[in-house]
Amino acid sequence: xxxxxxxxxxxxxxxxxxxxxxxxxxxxxxxxxxILGYFDKLNAVDVDGVEPMAHxxxxxxxxxxxxxxGETYAPEVLTKMAPESRDxxxxxxxxxx
Amino acid sequence: xxxxxxxxxxELAAMLAAGETTSVExxxxxxxxxxxxxxQVKAFLSTDAEDALAQAKASDERRAAGKALGPLxxxxxxxxxxxxxxxxPLRCASKMLENYVSPFDATCIVKLREAGAVIWxxxxxxxxxxxxxxxxxxxxxTANPWDLETIPGGSSGGSAAAMAAGEAIATxxxxxxxxxxxxxxxxxxxxxxxxxxxxxxxGLVAFASSLDQVGPFARTVEDAAILMEAMLGKDDLDSTSIxxxxxxxxxxxxxxxxxxxxxxxxxxxxxxxxxxxxxxNIEKAIDWYKSQGCEIVDISLPHSELAVPVYxxxxxxxxxxxxxxxxxxxxxxxxxxxxxxxxLFTKSRGEGFGDEVKRRIILGTYVLSSGYYDxxxxxxxxxxxxxxxxxxxxxxxxxxxxxxxxxxxxFKRGERADDPLAMYLSDVYTISxxxxxxxxxxxxxxxxxxxxxxxxxxxxxxFGEADMFAVANAFxxxxxxxxxxxxx
Numbered sequence: 186x187x188x189x190x191x192x193x194x195x196x197x198x199x200x201x202x203x204x205x206x207x208x209x210x211x212x213x214x215x216x217x218x219x220i221l222g223y224f225d226k227l228n229a230v231d232v233d234g235v236e237p238m239a240h241x242x243x244x245x246x247x248x249x250x251x252x253x254x255g256e257t258y259a260p261e262v263l264t265k266m267a268p269e270s271r272d273x274x275x276x277x278x279x280x281x282x
Numbered sequence: 283x284x285x286x287x288x289x290x291x292x293e294l295a296a297m298l299a300a301g302e303t304t305s306v307e308x309x310x311x312x313x314x315x316x317x318x319x320x321x322q323v324k325a326f327l328s329t330d331a332e333d334a335l336a337q338a339k340a341s342d343e344r345r346a347a348g349k350a351l352g353p354l355x356x357x358x359x360x361x362x363x364x365x366x367x368x369x370x371p372l373r374c375a376s377k378m379l380e381n382y383v384s385p386f387d388a389t390c391i392v393k394l395r396e397a398g399a400v401i402w403x404x405x406x407x408x409x410x411x412x413x414x415x416x417x418x419x420x421x422x423x424t425a426n427p428w429d430l431e432t433i434p435g436g437s438s439g440g441s442a443a444a445m446a447a448g449e450a451i452a453t454x455x456x457x458x459x460x461x462x463x464x465x466x467x468x469x470x471x472x473x474x475x476x477x478x479x480x481x482x483x484x485g486l487v488a489f490a491s492s493l494d495q496v497g498p499f500a501r502t503v504e505d506a507a508i509l510m511e512a513m514l515g516k517d518d519l520d521s522t523s524i525x526x527x528x529x530x531x532x533x534x535x536x537x538x539x540x541x542x543x544x545x546x547x548x549x550x551x552x553x554x555x556x557x558x559x560x561x562x563n564i565e566k567a568i569d570w571y572k573s574q575g576c577e578i579v580d581i582s583l584p585h586s587e588l589a590v591p592v593y594x595x596x597x598x599x600x601x602x603x604x605x606x607x608x609x610x611x612x613x614x615x616x617x618x619x620x621x622x623x624x625x626l627f628t629k630s631r632g633e634g635f636g637d638e639v640k641r642r643i644i645l646g647t648y649v650l651s652s653g654y655y656d657x658x659x660x661x662x663x664x665x666x667x668x669x670x671x672x673x674x675x676x677x678x679x680x681x682x683x684x685x686x687x688x689x690x691x692x693f694k695r696g697e698r699a700d701d702p703l704a705m706y707l708s709d710v711y712t713i714s715x716x717x718x719x720x721x722x723x724x725x726x727x728x729x730x731x732x733x734x735x736x737x738x739x740x741x742x743x744x745f746g747e748a749d750m751f752a753v754a755n756a757f758x759x760x761x762x763x764x765x766x767x768x769x770x
Binding site for chain 2: 194226230235
């Protein structure tokens, strides 16, 4: 990590597929740099040989009993939630030129 | 019938069993109370009185036919806006889900219905459960019923405020870094976060999946225990849910277990940043346990001060991934400006998410991005294990740990709105519990001179809910803080 951590917001916002105004970016930039500075506390800890922890309990493979056919939603129940739908399909802008 | 809305589940269950009241009467009392005070408190985003009364009527008919289901049958329970209830709005207090209506019930809701509970209303919260004051709701700011100028805590601020104001008999919240316990403390009610995995997360809108847990708000520890018994259990729909281990008849057990216990007090929780009134109050609570014959053990949780940075790396990383599903395609807000697929994603997300959610998505994306993953995310996961190790070591010596729930009482609205780091530090005493996956409960422990509630946190061993409830119950029964109600 560099001495003064800094986030390139345009780069990260693009990764996150998130549109932000210039005003939002300016405000966020200062706040995030403060927060990253606070994260630097972690660099003082010796973590050599420590196993990373992703989950509270030691749970390994979770097996299901085998697929049991159950009830499913009628297509219109799900497509009616979409901002735009037609003939039980979700409508989106053209994706292929 | 006066003040039914301020009674406990166990009191109402006894009255219902004795034929002294009906579920319709209780539910109507809660509806009337909400109509009277919610313009001030603003705990609810929406209510459906007709639906609640229909459930209440069904409960009364069950009881009349001799088929009453147990202590929750006929009890109105308010639900945080992040849990799915069939045919009710599920907005997570976000514009992103403004028009979403849930097609199914969350597993915890299914279980409450099986126990006969009346599912009541949608409670306000910080957008997508990100916040500690409920000021991040896209719809309204909830007030703390003890002082309407202050915040109720968050993110489950609506669930806590509704309890303090008598707008439900119990409520559900969710706790990722303290979002049940901190608002419970600030609003003077009981709030409990279970061992990770004890309650299914199916139907809970995911924020940080390795930390999120559903839990109850209640007027008493016993009521929280009754709710936990109804909701716990392994669920095929959530692969991280776990079959309960050890004692789970909590409500019966808390009456039998009388201590004395060995109780740990971590010095790290009484240092910099704690309000002097909170400190004095919690020390008094610890003295009370001592006077009852409990052995108070000084313990150390040396990595505690790293819990906040670890949390804000792990939680934002998970959130940035979980919130990728809100893409404007299938069910969330869609920008009218979007003319191509990429703009559909970026503009819909830009318009649909509020400031704090954007802040966390950017932070989470950054700590997972190429070149920074090892320095932030991987390192945070390693320190997370050290934090768990601190607790495991402490629990070799003690039965439960006592700490303040929040470093300060409720703060004024707007006070920390532009200082995210100060807001993040509101959760400094609750966050490490989520990282370690442990159960903890906040129980009212008194008031500041200006009349704001303070909460005592009791942390238990993993799956040690029975002991944790008993320790908290002993304190509650010896004091009258939980019976006090705000003037509205």
